[in-house]
Every structure is written in structure tokens, then in C-alpha cells.
Amino acid sequence: MILQTTLTLAAAAVFINLWLFVRVVRVRMAERVIHGDGGNTLLLQRMRAQSNFIEHAPLFLILVASIELTGKGDSWLAVVGSLFMLARVSHGFGMDRAGSNLFRAGGMVVTLLTEIGLAVVAVLIGLQLM
Numbered sequence: 001m002i003l004q005t006t007l008t009l010a011a012a013a014v015f016i017n018l019w020l021f022v023r024v025v026r027v028r029m030a031e032r033v034i035h036g037d038g039g040n041t042l043l044l045q046r047m048r049a050q051s052n053f054i055e056h057a058p059l060f061l062i063l064v065a066s067i068e069l070t071g072k073g074d075s076w077l078a079v080v081g082s083l084f085m086l087a088r089v090s091h092g093f094g095m096d097r098a099g100s101n102l103f104r105a106g107g108m109v110v111t112l113l114t115e116i117g118l119a120v121v122a123v124l125i126g127l128q129l130m
Helices: 004-031 041-070 074-094 102-126
Strands: none
Touching: 004 041, 004 074, 041 074, 041 102, 074 102
């Protein structure tokens, strides 16, 4: 069985992570910071954006793959996965700004809602209620 949705979302996650990585490296090179954040606020924000992505993406992909393996995924799963990935990009942009902003907050809210939604679906499938 080929998990098309999971494969596509995993590939998207790699590209988003590479984008976030490049953003960190650019600041590191410009500011000549080899280790840590060097007290540079923008570097710290970009490092946290990438770290936050790495904290959320693996569990999300595990849920997507698990749901897809049950055969209950259908096209809605790809839509939810796309929303998650867009939210992570939004969060990455939002982390460049000082203080609260719509990109960061919106990215986190959509991330959490998609994760909670998939977790609920997984539980329902596990209990054979779906």
C-alpha cells in the first residue's frame, strides 16, 4: 500500500524544514555566530521557528500515516495536512516579528487544531467508532 498523502506531506515537511534551516544559516553567516544565538534576537527567533516545526511535524506525520493506513483518510486528510503545512510556514514568517502577530498566532492555532482533530479521529478509529 502506498501512502500517497503521507509521502507528499513528508516531502513538504522536508522542504519547509530546509527553508527554515536556510533562514537560520543566513543570519548565522551575516552575524558570524557559530554556536548558540550569540545574543542575536532574530537568530533566536528563527532557531525557535525551526525547532518548533521539528517538535510538531513528526507526531503530525505519524497521525497522518496511521489514519491513512486504516483506509479512513480519503481526500480530507490531504486537505488537513495542507492546512498544517501552511500553518507551519505562516508561523515561520510570524516568528521574525517582535511580539504577537497574526502569522505566528494563526499558525499556532491552525497547527494545534489540526493536531487535535487528527488525534480525535485516530481515537475514534481505534475505538471503531468511525
